[in-house]
Structures are given as structure tokens and as C-alpha cells.
Amino acid sequence: MVVSTREELHRIHHAGPGTPARTFRALNLPLPDPVEVALLQPDPADAPAPRLRPDTLLRITTQVGAYLLLVQALAYDDPAKPGVWAQHLAHLHQKYQLPPVLLVVCRDKVTAMWAAHPPEIGLPHWPSLSVRPLTLGPHNVPFVTDPKKAAKDLPLATLSALAHATGPQQAATLRALSLALRRATSEDRALFAEFARLALESAPRIESGTAS
Structure with missing residues (x-):
């Protein structure tokens, strides 16, 4: 190939x-x-x-x-x-x-x-x-609302944010993902940022300091 x-x-x-x-x-x-x-x-x-x-x-x-x-x-x-x-x-x-x-x-x-x-x-x-x-x-797709758990499993945290983007745990999953991405290495952040954007752009803005 x-x-x-x-x-x-x-x-x-x-x-x-x-x-x-x-x-x-x-x-x-x-x-x-x-x-x-x-x-x-x-x-x-x-x-x-x-x-x-x-x-x-x-x-x-x-x-x-x-x-x-x-x-x-x-x-x-x-x-x-x-x-x-x-x-x-x-x-x-x-x-x-x-x-x-x-x-x-x-x-x-x-x-x-x-x-x-x-x-x-x-x-x-x-x-x-x-x-x-x-x-x-x-x-x-399980809820991932703990930033520490999200940082340990960025793929799952990203999918959780997208799957629950319109549900009652929306803010918590987005917050966990956002904080986890900020702490991630540049390679991991690059790998998941584009897919995370789908979740972040699909949901209303949440309080400052949780999503960007």
C-alpha cells in the first residue's frame, strides 16, 4: 500500500x-x-x-x-x-x-x-x-465525566462527548473531554481534536472554563 x-x-x-x-x-x-x-x-x-x-x-x-x-x-x-x-x-x-x-x-x-x-x-x-x-x-457508550478518567482514555471520552452531546450529562462529558485534551500530549491532542470538534460544535456553549 x-x-x-x-x-x-x-x-x-x-x-x-x-x-x-x-x-x-x-x-x-x-x-x-x-x-x-x-x-x-x-x-x-x-x-x-x-x-x-x-x-x-x-x-x-x-x-x-x-x-x-x-x-x-x-x-x-x-x-x-x-x-x-x-x-x-x-x-x-x-x-x-x-x-x-x-x-x-x-x-x-x-x-x-x-x-x-x-x-x-x-x-x-x-x-x-x-x-x-x-x-x-x-x-x-458509557458516560465519561471524570477528567482524570477521560485523560486515561481519550478515545472513549471523545465518543462519550459525542454520543451524549444532547443528553442530561452533556456539560459533564464535554467538561471532562475539554480538560483531558488540554492535558494531553500534542500527538494525542491532534489525533482527537478534529473528532472532538464534532461534539463541541454540536452542543451549546457551556460555562467558561469547561469547553473552548
């Missing part, structure tokens, strides 16, 4: 003791434990249409190989999404020659349940294409 240096937004993140793996286990994701994680961005010279750009694209290296993790935020069920997701996944597979996995993070359980079983594409008796996302939402 050849990846342009322009596509690597940040250098390979060498996972600390079990951090990404611990996150995967906490969320019961049926994926191999990460050994290294890289945050990617499309090459501007070969980027798909704007609507096809992922919210977050990670290259995950494991003991048994590598794959792409495409992370998308979803606020409501959208009949157009299965087709867009299929384009996303096909484009990424062709470009990187790695198996892509779609992870959809929702802010309510109903949307998450819809995203877990999106409509198939094709005829009812002969569907030609189906997309099978992994879905997260407030029903299966």
Missing part, C-alpha cells in the same frame, strides 16, 4: 499501554486490538466529492493486519445515507487497498437502531448492496 505523505495528517500514533484496545473493549467493538493508529485526510488532488468526505478517518494497525475506520456522526435517520456510506466505503477500499469499517456515532438510541440496519440497495427480492455499520449511541 502506498500512502502519500499529504494524506497523513499526523504521524503514526503509537498506542500507550492498552489505550485504544481498552476503548474497543469498553465499547464491545468486534475489532482486533489496535497497535498503532494514524489519522488520515484525503489527498486534495484526489479527494472525493465533499459529501463523501468522512468525519474522521483512521488507519488502524493490528497484530493481524491493518484496516480503515471511517467514523461518521449521525443526528437523525436519513434515507440517503446508505448510498453515501456505500460510496464512502468503496472509494476508501479502492484508494487505500485496505478493508474499511464504518462506525456511526448517534446522539439518540432510535437513530442508532436505524443506522445499525439501514435499508439495502436494490430490488426487495434481490438486493445488490448492503452496508453494515457498527453503531454507537447514548444507550451503549
